[in-house]
Amino acid sequence: MTDPVVERGAADAQAKRDDAHGEVTVDEVVLSAELAGDDAAVASPDVAEYALWLGDDALILAQQLGGWIANAPELEEDVALANIALDLLGHARSLLRYAGTADGRTEDDLAYWRDEPEFRCAWLFQQPNGDFAQTIARQLIAATYQFELYRALADSRDATLGAVAAKAVKEVDYHRDHAVQWTLRLAGGTDESRRRMIRALAEVWPYVDELFRDEPLIDRLEGVAVRPSALRPAFDEVIAAVFAEAELEVPEGFVSSGGGRHGRHFSTLGYLLAEMQVLARQHPGATW
Amino acid sequence: MVTDIVTAGVHNSVSAHAPDARAPHFRARADAEATAGLNCEPDARAARAWEAAASVCDPEIPVLTIADLGVLREVAVDGDRVTVTITPTYSGCPAMDAIRDDILLALADAGFGQVDVRLTLAPAWTTDWMTDAGKRKLAAYGIAPPTGRAAAGPVKLALAVKCPRCGSLQTREVTRFGSTSCKALYECGACLEPFDHFKVH
Numbered sequence: 307m308t309d310p311v312v313e314r315g316a317a318d319a320q321a322k323r324d325d326a327h328g329e330v331t332v333d334e335v336v337l338s339a340e341l342a343g344d345d346a347a348v349a350s351p352d353v354a355e356y357a358l359w360l361g362d363d364a365l366i367l368a369q370q371l372g373g374w375i376a377n378a379p380e381l382e383e384d385v386a387l388a389n390i391a392l393d394l395l396g397h398a399r400s401l402l403r404y405a406g407t408a409d410g411r412t413e414d415d416l417a418y419w420r421d422e423p424e425f426r427c428a429w430l431f432q433q434p435n436g437d438f439a440q441t442i443a444r445q446l447i448a449a450t451y452q453f454e455l456y457r458a459l460a461d462s463r464d465a466t467l468g469a470v471a472a473k474a475v476k477e478v479d480y481h482r483d484h485a486v487q488w489t490l491r492l493a494g495g496t497d498e499s500r501r502r503m504i505r506a507l508a509e510v511w512p513y514v515d516e517l518f519r520d521e522p523l524i525d526r527l528e529g530v531a532v533r534p535s536a537l538r539p540a541f542d543e544v545i546a547a548v549f550a551e552a553e554l555e556v557p558e559g560f561v562s563s564g565g566g567r568h569g570r571h572f573s574t575l576g577y578l579l580a581e582m583q584v585l586a587r588q589h590p591g592a593t594w
Numbered sequence: 595m596v597t598d599i600v601t602a603g604v605h606n607s608v609s610a611h612a613p614d615a616r617a618p619h620f621r622a623r624a625d626a627e628a629t630a631g632l633n634c635e636p637d638a639r640a641a642r643a644w645e646a647a648a649s650v651c652d653p654e655i656p657v658l659t660i661a662d663l664g665v666l667r668e669v670a671v672d673g674d675r676v677t678v679t680i681t682p683t684y685s686g687c688p689a690m691d692a693i694r695d696d697i698l699l700a701l702a703d704a705g706f707g708q709v710d711v712r713l714t715l716a717p718a719w720t721t722d723w724m725t726d727a728g729k730r731k732l733a734a735y736g737i738a739p740p741t742g743r744a745a746a747g748p749v750k751l752a753l754a755v756k757c758p759r760c761g762s763l764q765t766r767e768v769t770r771f772g773s774t775s776c777k778a779l780y781e782c783g784a785c786l787e788p789f790d791h792f793k794v795h
Binding site: 382385386388389391392393394395396397399400465468469470472473474476477480483484 | 625682684685686687688712714715716717718719720769770772773775779795
């Protein structure tokens, strides 16, 4: 067989340069798989539901953190929170795309065209940004939880979930460090910063419990999903070390009912979705 | 059906063919040289496809090719069809769009019409895959290259970061989150200039 490349004349090559996409095939699967990993198999309905849990947590937190852009207390924080949001959005895209393989929906279908009861995010991620201390308190809990989660999920029997988790854990490590550093600075800073840090932790602590609640879905996904309750000891250990250093105490108070995994949500989610989804719904199919 | 694969680092399906993970493009060149005299067309074509894909530069850091970065993982040639596998640096890296388009253009220019670009997440990208040539190019461009290896274990050890302008080790991290996901912002205590540092990851 002769080499078609060698046989091709100069004129042909020029024509190819003029019309670079002429023979290039980029099918829709490749395009929609972008950033998500093409190795993804088709998720079963249960695995898809689990991917929605984690993907929605990441998506909603990313959207929340985006609210700090141009509003953070200093430029470096503006950039840091935006960077963290970008990582989380990357995790959300991979997870939602995988979830969508179960019933033929795309990541955009899932992000923009589901209504509030169809989301599966836990209530922690729906807590408002509040002041900077409250965002940091939420970040401390979220990143500590996600770090333990993804570290364990990297060993999942499901290769796609394992690959997303192995990549995510390296990034969430930075997020956790960022939150820990700020917790120490705020708790050990001025009287005012300490007062706000303590208040912020009390504000978000009721929503910790839901993250570690086992659900029937987890029983059905033994070896694929991570058992939430199994992550609690490691979470408590990290938090205890940070709080000891910061001279903070674990807040006491009520434990929220939660309900995010069942589509029952905190009052903030509807407003957040309205803002996140309005463009896609007003102009379906819009691109830029 | 013969599929010729040029690959970087460890990849399950082609582990027998896996070259030195730190210098994937050297392997491609070695392939090209080894086969040039043997009139082995499929191998030569695979090497040429790799060279074309490997010439694509990162849109954010234009002095580095995607081979220098370790983003280019594998180029497989099967007849007229070329499948290029890349891996993102960070999960949310927005440069992957541009990189994919540039790969299509580079391969079209090299005469390859049927090109698929696929993306893989595993194994997860690490700065350990950056070539030594890439690190030298980064420093010359004014970005301090990653120092040491990605740490395994709970205790973080950081080597001093050398100022790419004056060479001083008297530098400090201003913020870990910089202009892109992969960089942190530093400041030199000797020449007082700020500079980007490509984080160990």
